Amino acid sequence: MTNNMNNKDYLKVFLDSQALSDDSTELKELQKIRGEVEELLRDEFDSSPTIKYGGSKAKGTLVRESYDLDIICYFPRDDDENAETLEEVFNNVRKALETKYTVVTKTQALRLMGLSDKADFHVDVVPGRYVDDAKSDTFLYRASGDKKRLKTNLDTHIKHVRDSGVSDAIKVLKVWRTRKSLSVRTFVLELAVIELLKDHKKDSLEEQLKHVLTELRDNVDDITIKDPANPDGNDLSEAFDDNVRQILALVAKDTLTTVAASGWEGVFGALPEDSKESRVEALKRAAAGISAPTKPWCNRLV
Amino acid sequence: MSHRRPRHDQAQLDRLKNEVAQAFPELIASEEAGHLRFKGPFRIEYEGRRLDTYEIEIDLPQDYPDSQPIVRESAGRIPRAPDRHVNSDGALCICLPEEYWLHGFAERPLIDYISGPVRTYLLGNSLVELGAGWPHGEWAHGSEGLLQFYQEHLGPIDGRILRGYLDYLARPEVRGHWLCPCGSGKVVRKCHMPALRRLRDRIPPSVAAKSLSMLAASSK
Numbered sequence: 436m437t438n439n440m441n442n443k444d445y446l447k448v449f450l451d452s453q454a455l456s457d458d459s460t461e462l463k464e465l466q467k468i469r470g471e472v473e474e475l476l477r478d479e480f481d482s483s484p485t486i487k488y489g490g491s492k493a494k495g496t497l498v499r500e501s502y503d504l505d506i507i508c509y510f511p512r513d514d515d516e517n518a519e520t521l522e523e524v525f526n527n528v529r530k531a532l533e534t535k536y537t538v539v540t541k542t543q544a545l546r547l548m549g550l551s552d553k554a555d556f557h558v559d560v561v562p563g564r565y566v567d568d569a570k571s572d573t574f575l576y577r578a579s580g581d582k583k584r585l586k587t588n589l590d591t592h593i594k595h596v597r598d599s600g601v602s603d604a605i606k607v608l609k610v611w612r613t614r615k616s617l618s619v620r621t622f623v624l625e626l627a628v629i630e631l632l633k634d635h636k637k638d639s640l641e642e643q644l645k646h647v648l649t650e651l652r653d654n655v656d657d658i659t660i661k662d663p664a665n666p667d668g669n670d671l672s673e674a675f676d677d678n679v680r681q682i683l684a685l686v687a688k689d690t691l692t693t694v695a696a697s698g699w700e701g702v703f704g705a706l707p708e709d710s711k712e713s714r715v716e717a718l719k720r721a722a723a724g725i726s727a728p729t730k731p732w733c734n735r736l737v
Numbered sequence: 738m739s740h741r742r743p744r745h746d747q748a749q750l751d752r753l754k755n756e757v758a759q760a761f762p763e764l765i766a767s768e769e770a771g772h773l774r775f776k777g778p779f780r781i782e783y784e785g786r787r788l789d790t791y792e793i794e795i796d797l798p799q800d801y802p803d804s805q806p807i808v809r810e811s812a813g814r815i816p817r818a819p820d821r822h823v824n825s826d827g828a829l830c831i832c833l834p835e836e837y838w839l840h841g842f843a844e845r846p847l848i849d850y851i852s853g854p855v856r857t858y859l860l861g862n863s864l865v866e867l868g869a870g871w872p873h874g875e876w877a878h879g880s881e882g883l884l885q886f887y888q889e890h891l892g893p894i895d896g897r898i899l900r901g902y903l904d905y906l907a908r909p910e911v912r913g914h915w916l917c918p919c920g921s922g923k924v925v926r927k928c929h930m931p932a933l934r935r936l937r938d939r940i941p942p943s944v945a946a947k948s949l950s951m952l953a954a955s956s957k
Binding site for chain 2: 456458460462495728731734
């Protein structure tokens, strides 16, 4: 299928192959897990916490090869009944989850283990407490490090990524991160991509990808990223340190060389074979699923 | 039922933008002098699989929802060829105005039109590109297509009889003692009144009048 495909077409089909639609098995599985976790937390804490999707599901950057489930569990500012301190919020949510799951404590999240056969699939529950009654800014507990509290805002994060206008580039580079086993955190990569493409939103996807990779290769030390929800209070320098930057620069250089030599197919491989017959069959099934179809017409001959 | 509506005010435009942003976040709204346009990729997905992607523009005419949104494919993928049902100005001929009204899209949210007829058209085009033909068929161009549509609802009629029906549909009211347009010689109350009523309940007289003009022009 890819023999006659140019780079632009390749990237379009590649992105399509990475899409997870609402009725995909993967998303249904995520919804099922989220439902189970919410039920457990509601049993323990009743209606008090706000429980919803965070992460790529909410940001619209889910890709088939790199998706995790982030569930946020934020308590109202004045809920002293379920926990008095931020640390108690974190620990009480952990205890509730441990009644059903094996839980590993991460810096700000509680990771539920063994929920999927996929080794790189994670379910993280992020406990927190709203700063005020507006239920927007949130304090998260930090289980490690000197600083025990981090102020953040999920809505700002989601809006920053979802409305960035470069979500296709983010999706492709998330797959790139997974395929190259890069240690850079997804959130950090997203921020870097958005920063690098802030003046390149109208470029084609291929131009955007090449720009990001070229900047990573040539100017990685000049890239500054800030948490849009807390630009002064959340120091991301540790997550984007010299080691992370140098690896990104090296892999970006290698990727650009590959693209120059053999196109994006050289980077991401041949696309799954999708014969004309199987496309026709899939489209026909989709057409048969339309309950009240309309038919094309034209009021004059062209 | 009343088929006339005022032009859009800002609250209506905001509601439409919000509605589309929720259901199709990749279709970006722009607004100029009260004219609303949505532009971006439209994905056709089914059974967890993305089947195709089109770059589209949707313009809302001033008299939307009385008139259908004007949809164009903006990447130059769909040729302006008769079998693709594209007007000379690039507007896709998504469906007949009568179908638009019969399915109630003038009364339903814009997103129903996008996920319904627009998706149906684009999905059909993908199949045509692959040589499979329009999955639900297609209307013939111009007045012949109108005739096909009304034949589905009124039985095997010719253009002359259809003009009689359209004349009745275009009137503000139809009296039961009038002669039925089918040519049976019976009064309409004792003949095709139920079918006429079903159509009149949905299709506004202005739409029938326009079709009547097209039919009359084509018969000259």
